[in-house]
Amino acid sequence: MLRVTAIRFALICFALFLPRCLSAADAKPNFVIIFADDQGYGDLGCFGSTKIKTPNIDRMAAEGRRFTNFMVASPVCTPSRAALLTGCYPKRVGMHQHVLFPASTKGLNPTEHTIADHLKAQGYATACFGKWHLGHHPETLPQQNGFDTYLGIPYSNDMNHPDNKGKPRVPSDELWKNQESAITLWNTPLMENEKIVELPVDQRTVTRRYTDRAVEFIEANKDAPFFLYLPHSMPHIPLYVPADAYDPDPQNAYTCVIEHIDAEVGRVMDTIRELDLADNTYVIYTSDNGPWLQFKNHGGSAGPLRAGKGTTFEGGQRVPCVMWGPGRIPAGTECDELVGTIDLLPTIAAITESPLAKDRKIDGMDVSGLLTGTWDQTPREEYLYYTSQGAIEGLRKGKWKLLVKQNRPPRNRPNAQVPPPEILLFDLSQDIGEQTNLSEEKPELVASMRSRMEELDAEITGNAREPWRK
DSSP, X not given: OHHHHHHHHHHHHHHHHHHHHHHHHHSOOEEEEEEESSOOTTOSXXXXXXXXXXXXXXXXXXXXXXXXXXEOSOSSHHHHHHHHHHSSOGGGGTOOSSXXXXXXXXXXXXXXXXXXXXXXXXXXXXXXXXXXXXXOSGGGSGGGXXXXXXXXXXXXXXXXXXXXXXXXXXXXXXXXXXXTHHHHTOOOOEEETTEEEESSOOTTTHHHHHHHHHHHHHHHTTTSOEEEXXXXXXXXXXXXXXXXXXXXXXXXXXXXXXXXXXXXXXXXXXXXXXXXXXXXXXXXXXXXXXXXXXXXXXSOOOTTSSOOTTSSSHHHHBOOEEEEOTTTSOTTEEEOSOEEGGGHHHHHHHHTTOOOOSSSOOOOOOOHHHHHTOOSSOSOOEEEEEOTTSOEEEEEETTEEEEEEOOOOOTTOTTSOOOOXXXXXXXXXTOTTOOOOOTTTOHHHHHHHHHHXXXXXXXXXXXXXXXXXX
């Protein structure tokens, strides 16, 4: 009798537990993309920084996977963000010609298919909290591009409403010493959905306020699938932090900002863990381009890479990336295969088993097997490098990287003869710092790669779609 009762009790427990297991297995995964601004390859502890302490992102890496060959599609903000969301090289969506300003009259075309569009069509709640920089006109803001809600700065935090005039000409160290300058010297707007709600925004608090909204969004959607895009305004200059994260020594300004971002990332991660969402959530942390080196202690480090923001050297476009997904992304691992932000849209589509529409070409590839560790090699054999102004300048093919740097006539002699382009060829498997130019030793490889670069760019140019224009 006791044995029968025990068996019956076990069957009842199993019957109660089974639907929960099936529900968890069938649930659509959540996605969080945290996008820093101008953070360099060497600015995380898990990517080699000895000065900056990033325990929360380091924990993500220990529990997930570091991507050490992770590329953005432009060395500046606007085109890089367009590429992330659309899975396209910026030129394909008409967003390649440098960054947008308060007087700009174009933006990301709402007819483009973004990550948010794709997930929203599947019933996801979608939110963007942070720097948008893909157009500040109502037709181009996040809600027109797949997001249910938005709070953030519409362009860079060193830009003033409404015409970018009146910007302070004060050394960065002085701005840091005077944290009140966040509201006394800048006129940067904070928008909620399509309206300016704070002018000027208090830049000392925005990193935390973005996180506040992110936490609220996760809590409100813990029982439904969600996509959270959290593109922080920092560490783009000018740098500001709240009082409890402030060190008055300007030599520590950049360190303070990154460590504050890390603490806020920790709040997001704690929320995911506390709500038992870890087993069904992917979190990706990366940066929009390399460090703004000219600002020294207000800019970051490219680590072993050459140069930084604004260049097509690796320091401008190879960025730190950590992906976290317990039980799906193998813990404490590293992937050195070539991957880029343009691959995130098709990868998310593959993870959610939701094919992308065939009515438009994108440049991204499904690299989901690299996240899970089931693939040893990337499907991406080639990668194009465009300048900050959108001109084609390079091609990556396997371990080889070619740069064809066009020269310009002197400013005071516009009709002077222009020297031939500088040709650079690097073996990145042996020379990650791009110090040894092998172009003269391998002229045939240079010729074939240059031809292929021009061929790929011609296809993109010929099939480029128009941005939204006012």
